[in-house]
Amino acid sequence: MSSPSAPPPTPSPPSPMKEAGARSTTRLGDRIFSGLSKGSGIALLVIMAAIAVFLAIRAGIAIAADEGNFLTTFEWDANADPPRFGIAVLLFGTVVSSVIAMVLAVPVAVGIALFISHYAPRRLATPLAYVVDLLAAVPSIVYGLWGALYLVPRMTGPFQWLDDVLGWTGVFAYDGTPARSLMTVGLLLAVMILPIITSVTREVFLQTPKANQEAALALGATRWEVIRMTVLPFGRSGVISASMLGLGRALGETMAVATVLSPSFLINASLLESGGGTFAQNIASQFKEAGSMGRDALIASGLVLFLLTLLVNGAARLIIARRKEYSGANA
Template identity: 60%
Template structure:
């Protein structure tokens, strides 16, 4: 009976409404992003004279617009995947270093240093990439091309600094902190009793980690890598500054080819016509859907072990 009196207090209903409303606004924004991208993409897609999903050229500003997502989607997936391949082992190492190797006192500070990598704005990485890494990568790229050309991705006749490989390295640096942060949380939660049992049975530190920490952390690391993948796909400015912005599909990551959806939006927006803008919005919609799927999948893996979600 008291409870009903309590509930009727003036001001409670409006406040409850406001906070519920804010939550609903958030859902509405997510829905609106999808709706408005679709609405503004449709006119351009109708004006398109070729197949949007398979065409490899991007020429939406012409009198007869012809554009397709093929080459861009390929570049986005390839560069993000390469970044993931580079970043994940390093990130696992970093996470293990902070959770199981570094002295306890230093661990927090060192973790903060890795987090600082995430605080550097992406345009700064882009600038660093163009001015420093692109010339720097010419040597190693020549080396790979000379001695490892029998591996198809290192083949090709032309070797340049502004390549898919350089862009992927910059992306790897940018997604490393998030993968490391989540993996670290997971590794720290590995059951202490199992670790101690392994050590007591005479396991070395590595054997203990392989037997008790890594199996426990595997789902967390997988979802961390997927979150990193989502981030790499959406990364725009650094890639836009580094990739040569050509259209075409090639696995030769040392050569002068490569582009991504996000980079194309940044590079093409300035001179886009009305149809051109619609085409860019259509490509953004594709990017939105890809990252949505990747992120949802990662979240569903994480959600099974709720306690890891904190670090993200």
């Protein structure tokens, strides 16, 4: 009997419940409708739980049969008779490519958000915001195709240059093979998560109280000082949570990585040379050849990915939830 507690008009909570029998027809409709809507809400929770449970069951089967160590083995022979596989390389590749993407994308995204909210001429700002939102809708396979056929051939030059300048570090060593490496993947992921980080960050920046900005201006601050003193401190948690939403996208991205990366089960010290892999990419590329055990193994790696993104997204949402003013409507 939760129906009479309408959200705003709640001046009469308990009294009508006494005469419930009198108007049973309308009550029945109310009960069915509220039951349906509550039921679908609960169904969502059940789906979330089911995802975790079913992945965990299959993962359990796979990990029990695993001859190697699931966390530290540098191999993926899930279809061999004693299956040996481990996620070390995948975890490394996933984290490294996502971190590269974050390092490249977040500063640029903050710049674009500032551009749209505070620098661009007003007549330009609205269509620009619109275009950024449209770009967020481009399917990932198209990014993947572009990355593999357009970006990869063009990365050889810059990578050669990085090798000349920073090759001595080992991290930026480059052997001149096609640039299908974690670095290229990170760059492509950065391009892909730019729109989402930009649009969330822009929303937060636009909500900076006008009074604060005008006060700063009245004290003689330049535009940059206004931004540094009012906009950035106000939007800091928004920027953090937007970045984490972007990170969640980058961690789980499948197609763009599967098309660009030339995978291997070795961790290559150099980010510019091919090798490595990510969870999602490994699942997509290995699936067609996988037998029954192979699938269970892939599901086990998928469970790790699920937990990883759950952690990142949950944290992002908690940060957002602490500031009620901001609603992540289009996130």
